[in-house]
Amino acid sequence: MKLRVRTYDVDASEPSVMIHDDDCIVLGVKENDRVKISGKSVWVSLVDRSDSVLERGEILIPNFYMGRYDINEGDEVEVTHSPKPDSVMYIRKKMDNKKLTKEEIYAIVNDILESKLSKIEVSAWLTSLYINGMDLDEIANFTNAMVDTGDRIDFTREPVFDFHSIGGVPGNKVTPIVVSIVAAAGLMLPKTSSRAISSACGTSDFVETFCNVELSAEQVKEISERVGGVLAWGGSMNLAPVDDIVIKVEHPLGINPRAQMLASIMSKKVAIGANNLLVDIPMGPGTKVPTLEKAREYVRDFTELGRILGMHIECAITYGDQPVGQAIGPNLEARECIRILEGEKHPASVVEKACDLAGIILEMGGIPDGATKARDILFSGQAHKKFLEIVEAQGGNPNLKADDLKPGQYVQEIVSVKSGYVHTIDNKMLVSIARAAGAPNDKGAGLLIMKKKGQRVEKGDVLMYIHSDNEAKGVRAKEMAIRFNPITIEGMLIERA
């Protein structure tokens, strides 16, 4: 059927063309079906139907597609029903709990990236992965498929070190310290990080408070090779880009299937050319890894996956049952992190974690007694010097001071209603409170936790401060904190029956 093109200006999360109901009937096209569109180029799109916003004989094509497929308003295109892509069959195969071949996995990844699979189909794919899983051979193919559908960085300097925290623990601001120590020791660590999805503050959310994180692949290469380290946002490069589409479907479902998680992490590392990778696995209730048994499963997965992919991988299981340090939120985390680079020894949990992780990487790089060496580099000021080089290379202030970073002006206190010892800290609840206060978008918003697990508390002591840039958000966060009580004191009634 010949249809006349009209363009429309909508940023749909799922790009699709729109065709009149009556034309759809003639074409044999139902909702969520596809059509093949032949104009100057030939392509396939999902279809929406309407009987009100367009006339018979028209096809509405989003702006998004116009340039990509060389189409202009008023063009006449030939439109036919297009069968489901083969990848839908392969998704069915995973629903039936069968092992997928390399070709099948590549077809699925490719079709997700090219918008040939709808949100319905991507959701079925992720749900199948969540329920039926993948073995490590499949995950290795999945990883390579994600790498091959994006760009890669080829460093002329080798080897490439990298590390990754699988996340779930708030306040984990060790990345700039680790990168600075490792780079100061003469190794190269081109670190890419993410922004918060469901957390209160991703590494890029707080690094961008003091320098630019949106670097091109060329900038990442140049800065890393020259300075030894970089603190980039992974999303500004085209590394394993299919991940960004998948996350949008994972987010509403609240799932992160093991196969997808492993392939997402590893694909970014393969794409950046890492030869040596340290994986930080924070463990504890409320993290992604609640038990030691589960943590050890991850260790086995990563080690074996590294073997298949030809990458040397070590893992560190770390404490994740309460925040790392005191600060949660962009400016607060940046300040706490930079203070430690400036020589502050407190909070010890941040210093210890950063130096232990950096130490392992140094040893992977052939530097003996890594943990001691890492502390030497940090306490001697070498790491701070290297950090400021990185900040300057990323367009930040070379004379940056920790106290340049200001917490939000509105402060709420949360006070203990009894005396005792801190018994548990609810990570997820702290994240919700920090987000209610405005984190990560309001840079001053966040929490300062004044009492950690096992510490003595007297009635009336401040358990935490809530900072916000907006007073109403601060008040709302305080109400949540009082209602849900994320820091519990031993000796409290758990339940009154």
Next chain:
Amino acid sequence: MKLRVRTYDVDASEPSVMIHDDDCIVLGVKENDRVKISGKSVWVSLVDRSDSVLERGEILIPNFYMGRYDINEGDEVEVTHSPKPDSVMYIRKKMDNKKLTKEEIYAIVNDILESKLSKIEVSAWLTSLYINGMDLDEIANFTNAMVDTGDRIDFTREPVFDFHSIGGVPGNKVTPIVVSIVAAAGLMLPKTSSRAISSACGTSDFVETFCNVELSAEQVKEISERVGGVLAWGGSMNLAPVDDIVIKVEHPLGINPRAQMLASIMSKKVAIGANNLLVDIPMGPGTKVPTLEKAREYVRDFTELGRILGMHIECAITYGDQPVGQAIGPNLEARECIRILEGEKHPASVVEKACDLAGIILEMGGIPDGATKARDILFSGQAHKKFLEIVEAQGGNPNLKADDLKPGQYVQEIVSVKSGYVHTIDNKMLVSIARAAGAPNDKGAGLLIMKKKGQRVEKGDVLMYIHSDNEAKGVRAKEMAIRFNPITIEGMLIERA
């Protein structure tokens, strides 16, 4: 946040409001999240984001919602981020293969119906049902939830008989014959049918060639109680309406999870008040029920489900390994069906199946020796008389003749290239060929199968005729038939190696 309403006129398959990117950041709203909108009424909607089709401070609301929630262009509404509904948690529970409570199932069904769950979430739900399934208690609750979210028909005349074919076999045009026989015997059978989703011709697709099938609940009640039978399209009433939303998500995935299938069928039957139900289970390669073992599972499921729901259910396992009769496609099936009501004894497969099914229903209604009685009613012309009464009640011609229904004017012959016996007939391929010819939308389009399984064929004999209303479609269907060869002759080479 206060936003100013603008309306837009789009028939989205997934209704959602649109908010400017910057406002979404302030609201803390990501793609596929929800907002609570407080104006004259308070409601929750999914959100799309844009930075081009609207200004900051605006909210675009589809026409669809304007009346429903008493909103006008230019209104100011209060918009806040709304957490996921609890039903998302219950979907997660099914992903984790746990049994759902009645309340949880009701919440999911209700939220699907009220557009509170996105396509992503409905897809995850169906995929979980496909993989993890439901037990019969859950399916009974699921059925009742689907019934309770729609209308019911309360007949003053009792008992209510019904029958249902679980489908998958083309050319199954027995419904008008069964209904006419049963009604002529004095029992009441208010039959609702569907249109084709992926098949070549649903019962409603061919019944509407000779009378109106879009009846209201009141018409179904009035005609059934007066005439004894009706041949209505189920979609024109509001019986278990959530099904229509679910089908749109099942269709692109090509799945029909057992739990969803059973609950869909049973909910329509409960809603119409059926006390006695006969389920036809066509069995054979290429149908939904490939083996006898699988068929017996369905028998157990339906019988037990009937017990829980308080409905008397019997099942008939029938042959589904080739089309019923010769005709596939709306006018062709209608003609073949009406000819039998007019006294024609051929094709025997149609006569036998219709009389056997009707016979079981008669016996369920206390009429002994049902199969013989059914044949008496058919061959004596009583069924034909009753059929014309039903047609007239549904606005059709009371003097309708089978030959009023004309096959498409363009005819393609498919000829055997060798002699032998018909070995297999590929149902799915026949359906694809009939659809390529234009069925079910082009009423004249379809197939006449001239040779069935086991029949002797001489080289040059016509295996089938392809009819079409459009010559190009007929030629395309012929090409498919030659290429894919749906009717194979014994003694042919299966492969030449």
